[in-house]
Amino acid sequence: MIAAAPQGPVQPPPVVTELAAGRPVRAVWENELGGLTFQLGHGDTRQFVKWTPAGSGSGSGSGTGIGIDLAAEAVRLRWAARFAVVPPVIGEGADETGSWLVTQGLPGRSAVDEHWKRDPATAVRAIGAGLRALHDALPVADCPFDWSAETRLSNARAKAEAGRTDPADWPEELRHHGTVERALATLADIPPIDHLVVCHGDACAPNTLIGDDGTHTGHVDLGTLGLADRWADLAIATWSTQWNYGPGWEQPLLDAYGIAPDPERTAYYRLLWELTD
Structure with a gap:
């Protein structure tokens, strides 16, 4: 969306x-x-x-x-x-x-406030550290909400069957999948879960709030929060740095989160996002 x-x-x-x-x-x-x-x-x-x-x-x-x-x-x-x-x-x-x-309201400003767009290094660190803190804080065992790849894939199929998926709308990096059928076939091969967490569900940059000291102060827009592999959030959080700050900020976000890149899971969850968004 x-x-x-x-x-x-x-x-x-x-x-x-x-x-x-x-x-x-x-x-x-x-x-x-x-x-x-x-x-x-x-x-x-x-x-x-x-x-x-x-x-x-x-x-x-x-x-x-x-x-x-x-x-x-x-x-x-x-x-x-x-x-x-x-x-x-x-x-x-x-x-x-x-x-x-x-x-x-919560303290802080959105990570895409003009103030933070002028200081992307601080903003991206706060997003990565904030997402890690959220994942660490929300208890998996107590979470009643689902955001699993299996459920989202079912939704992607329903959306495609209803004619609401158009490859012409996909970003350039996903167009090599060619057709909706090929994309859905790719999504059917769900990667093993790296680490199960309670995901934010929309970990794009705007949804992290940052205080004047450059640290995260909270998260907003949790309408799809639920259990999933942490890469379901990380793939979108890193992707959104391109949209909001330009190229070169994905690795700093992962560094702030404390994790090495995972190209396979990142590609999977970005495709899943596009077909369910």
């Missing part, structure tokens, strides 16, 4: 204006399914509202990338908050126009 800061004015849905209760409202993020994130207020008391239009919430929270299930994210946030720094859930709801999730 493509997401970025809005490039122009965004009219808040009525429920967001109501939740703001007179506080300043600023759109800070949007995705291609029409989902929006708004900041309410400023400073340490700021809150965030994720809003998604009716009809886009068909996702199951299992990593399909089809639809946005804010209720699933709320459940995951409440569970993860017992072990790691994630946004506290304040409220949630839905009406005929859409659904929403309200969370308390």
